[in-house]
Amino acid sequence: MKARVTVTLKNGVLDPQGKAIGNALHSLGFPGVGAVRQGKVFDVEIAETDRTAAEAALSAMAEKLLANTVIENYSVEIIG
Structure with missing residues (x-):
C-alpha cells in the first residue's frame, strides 16, 4: 500500500525558509505571490x-x- 504523509508547520510558528522562498519568488518576477509556508512530504x-x-x-x-x-x-x- 502506498501512502503520503504531509508535514507542515503549525500556525503561529515562524517559517524563515518559507519567507526566503517568498522573497526569492518576488525577485524572480512573481509579484502576486503572498505568504509562503514550506513543509515536507514523505x-x-x-x-x-x-x-x-x-x-x-x-x-x-x-x-x-x-x-x-x-x-x-x-x-x-492512502494513495494506492
Missing part, C-alpha cells in the same frame, strides 16, 4: 493490506519520527 510504501491499520501505523511513524509534533502538524493519505 511517500511511504507499507506492507499492510488493511487501510485502518495502515493509517494507524503511518500516524505512529509521524508521531515518532517524521514530524516534530510540538511545532508541526501532519496528515496521512
